[in-house]
Amino acid sequence: MSTEQLIFERGAPGRRAATLPTLDIPEQPLDSLIPAAYLRAEPAPLPEVSEIEVVRHYTHLSQRNFGVDQGFYPLGSCTMKYNPKINEDMASLPGFARLHPLEHESMTQGALQLLYELEQYLAEISGMRRVTLQPAAGAHGEITGLMIIKAYHESRGEGHRNIVLIPDGAHGTNPASATLAGYTTVELRSDARGGVDVAHLEEVLAAHDGKIAALMMTNPNTLGLFDENIVEIARRVHEAGGQLYYDGANSNAILGITRAGDMGFDVVHFNLHKTCSTPHGGGGPGAGPVGVAEHLVPFLPGPLPAQTEDGYAWEDAGPLSIGRVRANCGNFLVLVRAYTYIRFNGPDGMRHVSESAVLNANYVMRALQADYDLPYDRECMHEFVFSANRQKKRGATALDIAKRLLDFGIHPPTIYFPLVVPEAMMIEPTETETRETLDTFIAVMRQIAQEAAERPELLLEAPHDTVVGRLDQTLAARKPDLRWHTQPVQTLA
Amino acid sequence: MSYVPNTAAEQQEMLRAVGVETIEDLLKPISPEVRLQRALALPKALPEPDLRRLMLRMSEENADLDHYASFLGAGSYEHIIPSVVPHLYKRSEFYTSYTPYQPEISQGMLQAIYEFQTMICQITGMDVANASMYDGSTAVVEAALLAVGPAGVGDVLVSRALDPQYRATLRTYAWARGFTYREIGLEDGATSLADLEAALTPQTKAVIIQQPNFFGVLEDGRAIERLTHKTSALYVVAITEPASLGVITAPGEYGADIVAGEGQSLGSPLGYGGPALGFFASRDQFVRRLPGRLVGKTVDDRGQEGYVLTLQTREQHIRRERATSNICTNQALLALATTIYLAALGKAGFRELGVQCLRKAHYAHDRIARIAGYRPLFTHPYFDEFAIATPLPPEQLNAALRERGIIGGYDLSADYPELGDAMLFAVTEARTREDIDALVEALEEIAGTANVN
Amino acid sequence: MANTDVPDDLKYADTHEWVRVQGDEATIGISEYAQDELGDVVYLDLPWDDAGQRELRIGDHFGDIESVKATSELFIPISGTLLRVNDALKAAPEQVNSDPYGAGWMLVVKLSDPAELAKLMDAAAYAKFLESEGH
Known part of the structure; x- marks a missing residue:
């Protein structure tokens, strides 16, 4: 039996862990300070546990969780690279961690300098003019970028441009962000080589003449393929009056090799939790800075860090700015980690990251292409997509292969995405894996391919060795149980 | 300096396994016209010890709350975090x-x-x-x-x-x-x-x-x-x-x-x-x-x-x-x-947290209200933050407080110009009576000195 | 293989809803094929409180149906006044899977334009439609 009790089910009435400071001021009755009507009648029914119970409980939970530090994590599109330990130490320095966001500029010169320099590094890496560090995540960056584009069109009297083009392989956040920015989306088909179908693009541009606000795109795209027609695509969209938005989710492939700006993009967002090694934290926090070309600078959210004669300062946004997209300056401690990473790697190191990521992906792809269907057989960039079609015919799906990988202590690839490939398995090894790890993965994937052909039931029953087996998603969604409820009979007092 | 584990020699072998000569062969889809034809203009790489020194120095350019008693809230609050x-x-x-x-x-x-x-x-x-x-x-x-x-x-x-x-x-x-x-x-x-x-x-x-x-x-x-x-x-x-x-x-x-x-x-x-x-x-x-x-x-x-x-x-x-x-x-x-x-504080600790913040804020409020020239702006009940009309522009007050190792309250005048010179003080359980008394003394002294001038 | 049970006594829309006409009333649900494509239905958003007071026009969006991994919009295949909604599906959405042509019914409307029935497919045409769509 390996169910872990909830923290609420542990402890006993009267137990507690943390202590508060000794109250060193005169005590007056609470209701003499504020009217009783504002006072909470009953304390929140939080757990009553001792410190050792807190420690054991959350340590046990950590042991029921799998991270990059435990093993290989080739989760496509998520760039699960090693998270350097020095990044964590730097983000914990009191001068960064114990800093109030509204402190006077004179008291935060180090933080402002870091933000100012990081903005410059990111502008250089992406080929953009300026960068806002406010957005908290990739999707937050997307809507920020689209709002900048919207403000730009409005400033030119072209607020009627209401269509955002999105390739069929796009991340789900792209269309969702477009809708929230008040846009209508039109999907672009992929061509036989996995890129944007330029003929279809032309048709769509003609059909919506004068209405195109932007094209959102990743390059390399979600198939891990670099779109060779990017210059042509950029030219056509610009000629139609649209702006080009670069979804930076796949930037790990191109650092120092090419830049969104060099490809013709006007706006780009970063996922620093992918490209710049800041940890994913079990789902977050991330950081999604947005860079823009010169003509879009006036629309950036403010304030922006600036260097003045007296040191560093916050510079208010101008009248054309879209305004704030969140409180304060962004996920600062994530930005500290990204800054540390860039300074550690330097220009050559950053390029070496991408080259090695591309090599590792091609190495795995070529080693396994005899065992799994490869729908687009050409050089991949930092990731690639297999289809489990062949295995499915024998009865084991991409999901079953994913679950079988768990038995080998390997995190599965992203499955069933992108939507354009049936039974998709999207594999991104990243640059921080050793050749031995890649070879082990290759051997395991070959073994699973063989099992799928000979003993598919082994896959259907997987995983065999995890603390829980496959969970009933249907039950979870039909009868949502989203919180623990106090059992009235349970109190011992 | 790199987190890439494989050596140049290993990467050569891997390239051979892929069936190409160089990394460049894999980058062919990226056409020369979009290639960056130079190295990125970033500072050169730093080994971990050098980097650590640099970052520590930069962090020390900031006034962290280990060195200042802060009465700044306005949406972000300092509370004690148990180890x-x-x-x-x-x-x-x-x-x-x-x-x-x-x-x-x-x-x-x-x-x-x-x-x-x-x-x-x-x-x-x-x-x-x-x-x-x-x-x-x-x-x-x-x-x-x-x-x-x-x-x-x-x-x-x-x-x-x-x-x-x-x-x-x-x-x-x-x-x-x-x-x-x-x-x-x-x-x-x-x-x-x-x-x-x-x-x-x-x-x-x-x-x-x-x-x-x-x-x-x-x-x-x-x-x-x-x-x-x-x-x-x-x-x-x-x-x-x-x-x-x-x-x-x-x-x-x-x-x-x-x-x-x-x-x-x-x-x-x-x-x-x-x-x-x-x-x-x-x-x-x-x-x-x-x-x-x-x-x-x-x-x-x-x-x-x-x-x-x-x-x-x-x-x-x-x-x-x-x-x-x-x-x-x-x-x-x-x-x-x-x-x-919340598990560490638990049912009793979380209530005590609220009570301490409330009590300390009221103690500070009442003491500040008694200083000549300082006046509470509102009459409603409050929790751990309160607005005070100040005898000097908050910017001037805060500058003087900083010299005394105190981070003062939030200057309300930019967001709410109709309130005149006004400051928002936050007092949580992290402030001691000593901190609060020092603030009160400083506020009195700064206003007094200014009056003399 | 996709399930393609298509009863003869119903009419079908190309958005996979079915219609059963009795007198001037029509019962509406989704086809066996549609439920099979969706997978286990976990939730329905139907106009639960609108019976007796809502006019639905052919093609109107009247609700949503969700499985674990998909969500689909439901469109009314024929115009009419909403008479009844199948409240049992609130607690037991799985009836759409287990009995799509019976207990899994969704709405009953009073037909406002019976001539519209001609726009719908009969069983043979729907079966052919499923085939031609490569279903």
Whole structure:
């Protein structure tokens, strides 16, 4: 039996862990300070546990969780690279961690300098003019970028441009962000080589003449393929009056090799939790800075860090700015980690990251292409997509292969995405894996391919060795149980 | 310097295995016309010890709260974080994991988030809570987006006592999405009921207040609820100082439909404003319209209890252009920190936290109010923050306080020019009587010196 | 293989809803094929409280149906006044899977324009439609 009790089910009435400071001021009755009507009648029914119970409980939970530090994590599109330990130490320095966001500029010169320099590094890496560090995540960056584009069109009297083009392989956040920015989306088909179908693009541009606000795109795209027609695509969209938005989710492939700006993009967002090694934290926090070309600078959210004669300062946004997209300056401690990473790697190191990521992906792809269907057989960039079609015919799906990988202590690839490939398995090894790890993965994937052909039931029953087996998603969604409820009979007092 | 483990020789062998000569052969799809023909213009690489020295120096250019007694709040609050909290949430099994899409190997994070959802419900008095949002400001935006629904239109009424940065964020999203943002005026530092009543129409989709509000003032949550629910509008209560929930009535008790706010107070470092922790809770009836991730309890194929991400059809990766929120990455690690923090404080400790903040703030308030030239701006009850009319411009006062090792209150004059010279002081359990007395002495002295001049 | 049970006595829309006409009333649900494509239905958003007071026009969006991994919009295949909604599906959405042509019914409307029935497919045409769509 390996169910872990909830923290609420542990402890006993009267137990507690943390202590508060000794109250060193005169005590007056609470209701003499504020009217009783504002006072909470009953304390929140939080757990009553001792410190050792807190420690054991959350340590046990950590042991029921799998991270990059435990093993290989080739989760496509998520760039699960090693998270350097020095990044964590730097983000914990009191001068960064114990800093109030509204402190006077004179008291935060180090933080402002870091933000100012990081903005410059990111502008250089992406080929953009300026960068806002406010957005908290990739999707937050997307809507920020689209709002900048919207403000730009409005400033030119072209607020009627209401269509955002999105390739069929796009991340789900792209269309969702477009809708929230008040846009209508039109999907672009992929061509036989996995890129944007330029003929279809032309048709769509003609059909919506004068209405195109932007094209959102990743390059390399979600198939891990670099779109060779990017210059042509950029030219056509610009000629139609649209702006080009670069979804930076796949930037790990191109650092120092090419830049969104060099490809013709006007706006780009970063996922620093992918490209710049800041940890994913079990789902977050991330950081999604947005860079823009010169003509879009006036629309950036403010304030922006600036260097003045007296040191560093916050510079208010101008009248054309879209305004704030969140409180304060962004996920600062994530930005500290990204800054540390860039300074550690330097220009050559950053390029070496991408080259090695591309090599590792091609190495795995070529080693396994005899065992799994490869729908687009050409050089991949930092990731690639297999289809489990062949295995499915024998009865084991991409999901079953994913679950079988768990038995080998390997995190599965992203499955069933992108939507354009049936039974998709999207594999991104990243640059921080050793050749031995890649070879082990290759051997395991070959073994699973063989099992799928000979003993598919082994896959259907997987995983065999995890603390829980496959969970009933249907039950979870039909009868949502989203919180623990106090059992009235349970109190011992 | 590199985190790439494979040597140049190993990479050569790997290239041969791939069937090419050089890395360049793999980069062929990137045509020369888009290639960067030079090295990136970045500072040269630094080995770890050099980098550590550089970063330490930069961090020391900042006035951290280990060296200053701070009375600055205004949406971000210094509270004492017990050692047990960072020791546990910084375990790398948690922080190096991705979103728990593979539940069999993510039970730890999933269960912690289920506990987080429960605790947020317990402290807010609501039925259901999600797995976190970016920060308080964007959580409030999500509440407005839920209220205006898929059509994205209607009026959202916002108290002028909502954090100015939150209001700025709401205005940005209202413009982009296409709903109408309208402000409700104030009376004696609280939301004007008369203004609210006059502004409510059948087009009103949401009424958003903050509790305690930006001035630390406790709003009459029930009176606002009665007015709001005379229409079909949703009643949204924003919380930026959740330590208040230890002792102040929970919004669930006075009829809130949605509680959205900032959880930084509960176990996360200030971090110059981020990463912060947005939380979002609602009544049961909105469960299938909530933004963000939700963890649910279920059973596995062996009959054991376990946890999964659930009700995912609400989310962008399934609903795509029909989604009402685009959030994907959230703030899971901070949600974990808050869960551990609330477990460590527990039922009695969380109440004591609220009580201490309230008592210390009232002690400071009463002492400052007795200094000549300083006057409380409002008469309403307050929690751990209060506004004071000052005899000198706050900027001048704060500069003088800094010289004495004190970080003063928030200067209200830019956001609320109608208040004149006014400052917002926050006093939490982290301040000692000595800190407070030193502040009082300094305020008196600075004003006195200025009068002499 | 996709399930393609197509009863003879019903009419079908190309959005996979079926219609059963009895007198001037029509019962509406989704086809066996549609439920099979969706997978386990976990939730339905139907106009639960609108019976007796809502006019639906052919093609109107009247609700949503969700499985674990998909969500689909429901469109009314024929115009009419909403008479009844199948409240049992609130607690037991799985009836759409187990009995799509029976207990899984969703709405009953009073027909406002019976001539519209001619726009719908009969069983043979729908079966052919499923085939031609490569279903």
